[in-house]
């Protein structure tokens with residue numbers, strides 16, 4: 001199976017334990033979001049998987065083998081680690097042709113990935129004239145060149161405009177649907193929630209969570225209902241009898257903490273109270289993540305950074 005398997009992986013740089021006895025698996029057919037604040041060890045882990053750095057101890061394998069031992073590695077794992085990796089004096093097409101030649105990949109495939117990444121019209125331009133977003137697209141094109149069963153992308157939405165963000169999200173979903181193994185790192189929680197099926201969460205090089213997105217959210221968020229009504233006083237009294245409190249929310253709405261929409265709807269119907277709008281609040285990955293890391297004292301100070309996300 002084309003899984004990525006990380007076993008007791010440790011990487012020490014001087015006095016920094018960048019990755020600390022990390023064990024997790026990334027399975028095919030789903031997008032795995034690789035989350036953690038800056039410096040948590042995501043890039044180091046990806047570099048270790050790709051054999052670009054040697055582990056201090058432990059192992060990282062792709063389909064049961066060390067990536068460094070692979071012939072024609074682009075056909076096994078496609079990776080975007082650093083958008084500035086391309087040679088600035090080369091055109092985008094030449095950059096991809098050089099990569100293709102070293103992995104016995106056809107020139108036809110170069111044109112295909114240029115199309116797929118939206119770069120066909122600028123393929124003849126030198127890479128140094130590219131914006132960060134265009135470089136990211138070129139990095140993704142290079143990752144897809146070998147039509148690999150395993151794809152690893154480090155912060156792929158970095159520098160992309162809204163159209164680019166939708167493109168990368170759809171691309172990742174499609175790659176997973178095709179049965180590939182997709183690992184995508186990000187420190188943008190709510191963005192990750194739009195495409196990830198599964199999460200691996202790191203903090204200070206250690207594993208904090210390895211769970212399906214839905215499970216991760218449900219385990220860490222308290223249900224909450226948002227509603228609009230023309231009779232808040234009557235509803236407040238009715239809910240109080242069931243032990244719920246009606247609190248003012250934004251935009252003329254009300255919220256009920258710790259409740260599900262069905263329960264509140266049933267109470268309102270029983271009492272004949274008009275309800276104009278009623279929904280369960282969607283738990284936010286950012287909030288669930290902050291709740292998780294808040295219990296890890298060393299990470300509490302990371303909250304303001306992660307809160308910067310729009």
Ligand SMILES: Nc1ncnc2c1ncn2[C@@H]1O[C@H](COP(=O)(O)OP(=O)(O)OP(=O)(O)O)[C@@H](O)[C@H]1O
Nearest residue numbers: 013016018036037038039040041042043044045187
């Ligand atoms: N080559 C290196 N030499 C020394 N320290 C390093 C090296 N590479 C990474 N580190 C340190 O290891 C830790 C983990 O860094 P890493 O880049 O893997 O984190 P990250 O989760 O990818 O962060 P970001 O979201 O900022 O990319 C950090 O403390 C970093 O300073």
